[in-house]
Amino acid sequence: MNRLSQFCAFCTILMILSGCSTVTDLITSNLPASRSGRPSIIVSLREQQAYLYRGGYRMASSRISSGREGYRTPTGHFQVIRKDEHHRSSLYGDYVDDSGQVLKANVDSRRDPQPSHSHFVGTSMPYFLEFSPGYGLHQGYLPGVPASHGCVRMPYWKARQFYNIAHIGTPVEVKP
Numbered sequence: 121m122n123r124l125s126q127f128c129a130f131c132t133i134l135m136i137l138s139g140c141s142t143v144t145d146l147i148t149s150n151l152p153a154s155r156s157g158r159p160s161i162i163v164s165l166r167e168q169q170a171y172l173y174r175g176g177y178r179m180a181s182s183r184i185s186s187g188r189e190g191y192r193t194p195t196g197h198f199q200v201i202r203k204d205e206h207h208r209s210s211l212y213g214d215y216v217d218d219s220g221q222v223l224k225a226n227v228d229s230r231r232d233p234q235p236s237h238s239h240f241v242g243t244s245m246p247y248f249l250e251f252s253p254g255y256g257l258h259q260g261y262l263p264g265v266p267a268s269h270g271c272v273r274m275p276y277w278k279a280r281q282f283y284n285i286a287h288i289g290t291p292v293e294v295k296p
Contacts, residue, residue, distance in 0.1 A: 160291045161200075161249075161257070161282065163272055165193060168265075170257065170272060172282050179285065182278035185262045187270035193294060194270070198251040200290040203283065207248030207258065212269055213241050245271070247283035251292040257282060 157175020164171075165186050172180040187193040215224040215238040223235045234240065250256035259280070260273030267273075272294075274282065 158290075159285045159287070161251075161286060161293070163193070163257070163292065163294045165195065165266070165294065165296055170274060170278075170282070172285060174285065180278065180281055182274045182282070183262055184257075185260065185264075185268055185273040186266045187268050188266045191269045193266075193268070193272060194252055194255055195294045195296050198292045198294065200249050200251055200286050200288055200292060201253075202248075202250040202256075203286070203288065204248040204250070205246065205283065207245045207256075208242035209245055210242055211254075213243045215239070216241050246276070247279040249283060249286055249290075249292075251294075257292075 157177075159179075160173045162171045162173070163169075163184065163186070168184050168186065170182045170184050171178055172182075211229055213227065213229065214222045215227055215232075215235055216222050217238055223238045224232065227240075229240050229242075245256070245258040245260065248256045248258040255270050255272075257272040257274060257279065259276045260268065260271070262273055262275060
């Protein structure tokens, strides 16, 4: 009976993981590059997708979450102007005390008053590819709809893949 329950648990986990986009992202983002050439990135706000090209061939695609109403992601032709693997927001984050305890969460440092004896800690934005001042592609939460303050959020493994292939000067086109 014990072996049967172990086998059933293993099969259940395998079925869950095989349909999990995180596992798919992990595997496909770590495949060796089969193409050479200059990279480029296209973001489709309508499709909520980002595409990574190399030498004109699509290397990867990713689900995204772009800017929500009032914080729209800018459209147009850009290029990567900065890369920061461990970027933190300078505007959005939390007010914390000296021990690291959050005193006020999800603040806009320009608008929300800072509690006494606290300091600002910006939200983590790993694998940040800045394409316009204050806007970039990075790892972040994907609720399935535009929800950011204007940046393009991606799953961890895809953000890492785009980051590792893009360089300063990589063209980025953001389409409506």
